[in-house]
Amino acid sequence: MSTLQITLNPLAVDRLHEALTCLSKFGDSVTLEARRNKLNLRTLNPTHSAHILICLAGDTFCDSYNFVPDPTKLSFGSNGGSQVSQRSEEGAFKCKMNVKALLPVFRGRYVQEPINKERDENVVGGIDRCEIVLQEKPNKGQCRLVVKLVCRQGITKTFRLQYEEADIIHASFLKEWGVNKWAIRATELKKWMEHFGPKTEHLEIAADDEERVNFTSYTLKVIDGAHILKTPLQTSIELDLIEFNEFQVARDTSIAVSVKDFKSIVTHAGTFEHVQIQAVYGEPGQPMQITYDQNGMFCEFTLMTRKKGAAGPVGKAEPVAKIMSHRSAVPGSGTGSVARTREPSVVSRTSVTPTVPPTASAQPVVATKDASRPESVPVEMPPPPLRVTPRGGSVSAVPNSKDSPALVSGTRQSSLSTGLRGSLQPRQSQSLFIMDEDDDVFGPSPAPAGDEQFEALLDDLDGEDVLGWDASLGSERVSFVELQERAVNADKGKAVAGKEKEQREGRVEESGSYVEATQRKNVVKGLFDD
């Protein structure tokens, strides 16, 4: 049983709410990962073109932070404890929650803008502190994240929130990709972004010469004559390089990201007072990483980029080659675009030491992790053994009911094509547009015909020019603190490894199915029932 106790001051609660608001703009669920000294919030958007990591430091963001990993989970499985990445995952408590359920809990708890501290103490309303406690009582079927808001007039509001078991998905961003770099004050950039209308889809960031930068929004939707007036507002902003605190971008570099995503990021960054946004990216088709941090909150956004105009073959070819070469240099990252790391994870193990056989014996572990916890694997998840592809340990990241066993196990393309096309439009509906893009509406533009674009789309299915999420990356980019944490975990873990395995195996036989309900129905209560 893991122990997690967090105390937040009202300001931190407000910050947390803003962070969750930002996450909710990308996806419906947030993954919480509690570690010894920090709490990670992650969201992957449905098209897998954006990954957000918001890290709350235990010492600086929280008033108090105490996490003790579940001793029974500090194990290494059958392969011993030599894998670094695995150790880092050990013991971390992970769960997934609906962002929309979390948002109202933290909304408006902070009385805005206190002029001075003394007066703030007397302000009526608002909260005094917020306590978050993990209540993990698998035996009683009561697994809840309990958020207690201690208000100023002696009222305590308690929220018991359901969660479900989750995997951690890391965004992969190779250092080699970060050849272009700029930094700007968040408030400045926010002001500029306000000029962009709500309907445009893409934002091109182009450094054409050595003095000016262009932010231009554009759409790829086909607009026929009758609906010409529905063409979104096209906005272009030309800024002097002086506006940037730092600007190192190769000449004629132009990338495009989603306006909505970019705006969401900038809006969130703009809520901090003196924060500087740093963006790092390579060529179109490689991800862009945007980071900023303040007061113990570290935010990292990984967005897929594309070339303006959805890229004909010419535009695509080069980046693909480059990425391939990058990838070959990194063991284990080549195949899986998204890797889910269950714990003890087949995936992370294979990505670090590829010699480990894609084990049949380990697969049930994936499904029945933590047999003692009556937790759910979402019902629509495909059976775990099938989700692990034999090659390289890449796993479909989409717990998608469509992924029939045959599809998933047979081809990794299937998972890629459904979700990982960062550089492409969201699937299905939009792919229709890609087919007939560059209709005569955009007549004289030199963009290629629909066929060629479709080819480009097919090219992408090779899975090379995509936004990659890789478990191994997480291990390579760990901080010093994490390394320490691993060492601690490793020692603890060895002891309980064997026992844990026995438990799991027993569970597999007993349950027969890998999917379980979160709780017995008779103990289920409403979200806010006490």
Add this chain to the structure above:
Amino acid sequence: MKFRSDIHNISLLSKVAGTLSVVGKIGWLQLTPSHLQLRVLSTSDNSQSQVWATISSSSIFSDPKITSAHDDIINLEVPLDTLHRSLKSAANSYTSASIKLTKKEGIPRLSVIITTETAASMNHAKIVQDIPVRVLSPQSVAHLCKPVVPRPGCAVILPPLNQLKGITDRYVKMVGVNGRIVVEGNNNGVLRMKLDAEAVKVESEWRGLMNPVVGEDGGMEWEDNEGDDEEGEEELNTQEKERFSKVMVDSRDWAKVVRVSAAGKRVIAWLCNNHSLVVYVFMDEEGDNQATINYYVSSMVV
């Protein structure tokens, strides 16, 4: 066809576009050397209304250059919210702004070019907003003209608009979106709003409002019927002053009228008994007709 001009009053144009976007999505914009006219039709199920905004060219543009094959008049169809959006973000902080008709990617566009000073370096940043438009032929708009209304039975200056808005919102809630609201007024400074729904009957009355002389502000037009007696206002006897003129309008239309009215400094309503409601919204102070919005709503048949 060419149009290019500097804009010296972005906020007025932005306000007009924003106000009209309440009424409809797409408007007909007519640019002439002397004025700019924007018309929007309201698409409601069981009633008809239209809004005409007229702004003199000089109150928005400086040094406009406009040429076309048809008397230097350009007719465009513009998406109002997009137009509003493009102007709104810049309205507060711009050092210079201009507008021109261009064509990009095969789509004709009104390009609003704004330069603004950056806070950090005091350098200039350039913002270009391209609004998609459709060019209309003179023939396609030739038949469009302002509706003709009879001489109003009552002309009244509307009560404080925030007050009117609050009450109207409540009415709309009570009566639903397709409900009917009766507005009636007389020449003795009384205006009434009535609602007769299934479950509720409500009436609000304002007294002591001003009754301006019909046509005292310029730009107002009406058609006198042959049979009407041509009595001046001052000759109205007490009985005639007390006589109410009544119109019945769709609740949503009325709510829009009130919202549009809120943009003006001086708002005069004409009640043409059982025929129509005309609201004259003057964007500037009294006596200045540089920018006006006329809202025509036909009365529903009782």
